Amino acid sequence: MQDDQRVFDVAIVGGGIGGTMLAAILARHGVRVLLLEGSGHPRFAIGESTVPETTFGLRVLARRYDVPEIEHLATNGALRRHVSSNCGVKRNFSFVYHREGEPTRAEECTQYPTWGPPLGPDSHYLRQDVDAYMFHVAVSYGATAHTHTVVDDVKFDEDGVTLVTREKGTFQASYVVDAGGMRALLPERLGLRQEPPYRTRSRTIFTHMVNVRPFDTVAPPREQHRMPSPFSQGTLHHLFQGGWFWVIPFDNHSAGTSELCSVGINLDLDRHPRPEGVSAEEEFWRHVRKFPSVARQFEGARAVRPYVSTDRTQFSSRSVVGDRWCLLPHASDFIDPLFSSGLAVTVMALNALSHRIIDAVREDDFDTARFGYLEQWIKRMFRFYDDLVSCSYVSFDDFELWNAWNRVWTITTLYGTNAQNQAAVAFEKTGDPASFTALETAPYRGLQGVDNPWVSQLFEQARDVVLAYGSGDLTSNQAVTRIFDLLRESGLCPAAWGTLDPQDRCPSGVFTLWPLMRLLLWGRFRSPQHVRGTYFTGGARLVGKEAVQALTTDVRRGSSLVQQTVRDMWVNWNRDWTRREIPSRK
Numbered sequence: 001m002q003d004d005q006r007v008f009d010v011a012i013v014g015g016g017i018g019g020t021m022l023a024a025i026l027a028r029h030g031v032r033v034l035l036l037e038g039s040g041h042p043r044f045a046i047g048e049s050t051v052p053e054t055t056f057g058l059r060v061l062a063r064r065y066d067v068p069e070i071e072h073l074a075t076n077g078a079l080r081r082h083v084s085s086n087c088g089v090k091r092n093f094s095f096v097y098h099r100e101g102e103p104t105r106a107e108e109c110t111q112y113p114t115w116g117p118p119l120g121p122d123s124h125y126l127r128q129d130v131d132a133y134m135f136h137v138a139v140s141y142g143a144t145a146h147t148h149t150v151v152d153d154v155k156f157d158e159d160g161v162t163l164v165t166r167e168k169g170t171f172q173a174s175y176v177v178d179a180g181g182m183r184a185l186l187p188e189r190l191g192l193r194q195e196p197p198y199r200t201r202s203r204t205i206f207t208h209m210v211n212v213r214p215f216d217t218v219a220p221p222r223e224q225h226r227m228p229s230p231f232s233q234g235t236l237h238h239l240f241q242g243g244w245f246w247v248i249p250f251d252n253h254s255a256g257t258s259e260l261c262s263v264g265i266n267l268d269l270d271r272h273p274r275p276e277g278v279s280a281e282e283e284f285w286r287h288v289r290k291f292p293s294v295a296r297q298f299e300g301a302r303a304v305r306p307y308v309s310t311d312r313t314q315f316s317s318r319s320v321v322g323d324r325w326c327l328l329p330h331a332s333d334f335i336d337p338l339f340s341s342g343l344a345v346t347v348m349a350l351n352a353l354s355h356r357i358i359d360a361v362r363e364d365d366f367d368t369a370r371f372g373y374l375e376q377w378i379k380r381m382f383r384f385y386d387d388l389v390s391c392s393y394v395s396f397d398d399f400e401l402w403n404a405w406n407r408v409w410t411i412t413t414l415y416g417t418n419a420q421n422q423a424a425v426a427f428e429k430t431g432d433p434a435s436f437t438a439l440e441t442a443p444y445r446g447l448q449g450v451d452n453p454w455v456s457q458l459f460e461q462a463r464d465v466v467l468a469y470g471s472g473d474l475t476s477n478q479a480v481t482r483i484f485d486l487l488r489e490s491g492l493c494p495a496a497w498g499t500l501d502p503q504d505r506c507p508s509g510v511f512t513l514w515p516l517m518r519l520l521l522w523g524r525f526r527s528p529q530h531v532r533g534t535y536f537t538g539g540a541r542l543v544g545k546e547a548v549q550a551l552t553t554d555v556r557r558g559s560s561l562v563q564q565t566v567r568d569m570w571v572n573w574n575r576d577w578t579r580r581e582i583p584s585r586k
């Protein structure tokens with residue numbers, strides 16, 4: 001190997017979804033990037049369900065850094081067209097409550113739909129396909145990438161970093177990003193791992209299965225449960241006291257090509273300690289059998305890969321950035337799969353990290369202070385999700401408490417997502433990537449509206465109510481009443497939403513075009529002062545434009561497929577191979 005293939009501006013350890021997106025962005029902007037992945041592609045990875053803040057964040061990332069391939073991950077239509085038809089669609093988050101030994105009750109479920117086209121819907125990523133796609137994109141932009149190359153050690157000196165690999169010798173770089181996920185190297189080498197400072201204490205068992213039945217075939221009839229979106233077309237959460245199952249189908253749409261469904265169970269460590277001498281598989285099925293409706297859904301289901309059983313799912317690092325190094329969020333901390341926050345925090349971090357690294361390389365200045373924002377905001381988000389998740393486990397005690405608490409999350413999600421949209425709309429108007437710096441300025445920083453004083457006040461007060469219930473200072477009824485009062489007093493609930501009506505269990509309604517317009521109109525003209533002018537200030541034009549683009553793309557694609565089939569029946573030569581340009585560096 002030549003010497004210049006051993007010296008880089010930035011080395012990225014780990015070629016998962018986070019490392020590959022970062023490599024693509026940096027290479028696109030002329031940074032000499034080395035990407036080292038210990039295994040090969042495709043390979044199994046967990047972290048499959050997106051949320052609107054992930055997909056909106058991906059659009060921002062793609063546009064800000066001019067890497068359109070990242071936007072292919074942002075809506076399910078584009079994902080299926082460009083990346084893999086093995087991915088599933090996520091039209092909703094559904095939460096169905098279960099009691100031991102009883103079939104589920106029709107009225108004990110809640111739902112929050114994801115956005116309809118053109119801004120959605122969200123997706124279930126078959127990560128092996130998505131990560132392989134992004135890996136190839138990174139290489140096509142000029143990243144130097146090696147698979148089957150495990151980084152065993154990283155040494156720092158004044159001039160930079162030396163990476164010692166097991167298979168391919170050493171490499172030099174000015175800066176290293178550890179994108180190695182939960183078993184990342186740097187936290188271990190630098191002694192960063194710490195006892196997770198989080199209230200959430202859970203463990204997880206998961207696998208991929210075939211033959212998992214659509215829950216709609218075993219659930220009470222639609223007229224009784226009254227959810228607007230099919231359970232089987234979203235991420236289904238089966239909630240019970242002290243835990244929850246996820247069901248993430250990849251085989252849930254008419255154009256799908258996968259047979260698979262991701263399933264897992266998360267258990268409160270204190271209420272459900274790991275039993276001695278019981279395999280992960282046996283423990284999983286023991287829990288399934290407790291709940292008749294879940295058992296019916298899993299009748300005939302079979303695992304296609306080994307069950308994985310974790311110890312405490314939470315992990316944490318003392319720091320996220322240091323002298324010439326940075327951790328991506330999943331190398332630093334993790335809370336729990338509930339609310340699918342992992343990818344959203346990763347995308348948020350990539351947004352803030354990429355321009356800092358590009359500037360640092362151009363100015364040859366890697367001062368740790370330049371990266372301090374990452375330290376603050378990544379940790380801030382993990383603290384938020386710890387509150388959200390730990391209170392959710394508490395609320396699983398009683399469906400009515402969950403029914404109240406999860407409305408608070410629908411509001412934080414609304415403002416978090418809209419903040420990203422505000423930046424995208426500003427960019428649409430000006431074409432200036434500086435529009436995206438608003439996402440690092442109050443009140444849009446972070447996710448879930450954490451930087452907005454009204455949103456965070458609602459969240460923190462409602463959190464304290466759930467904690468007061470957990471410590472026995474309030475009854476469940478008192479906690480529910482107080483949370484609804486807080487929601488009402490906040491003024492943050494859109495008029496068209498049924499958030500203040502406990503009987504409305506899908507309070508946001510759906511996010512198809514007309515309800516979306518009503519939401520924008522409320523925000524623009526009827527919302528309280530602390531919302532108006534800051535959120536919902538635009539978007540109708542952008543949505544309209546993208547709706548037309550989405551329809552045109554689908555029509556063109558449909559007719560082009562027909563044309564190709566007819567042509568191939570008669571002619572052998574074609575010019576299909578001319579369709580793509582080779583991605584270029586800036």
Ligand SMILES: Cc1cc2nc3c(=O)[nH]c(=O)nc-3n(C[C@H](O)[C@H](O)[C@H](O)COP(=O)(O)OP(=O)(O)OC[C@H]3O[C@@H](n4cnc5c(N)ncnc54)[C@H](O)[C@@H]3O)c2cc1C
Pocket residue numbers: 013014015016017018019020036037038039045046047048049050054149150151152179180181182183184185204206328329330331334336337340341342343344346
């Ligand atoms: C049980 C569970 C469920 C989850 N569910 C969701 C979900 O539904 N939605 C969501 O948004 N998030 C979820 N997450 C979080 C999600 O998995 C992560 O946010 C996401 O995978 C982060 O991507 P990444 O590329 O940073 O890391 P990873 O996907 O973990 O990739 C790390 C890569 O680094 C490589 N690597 C590690 N060490 C080395 C080394 N020394 N040398 C070379 N290569 C190395 C590994 O081989 C791997 O390919 C879940 C997490 C867990 C634990």
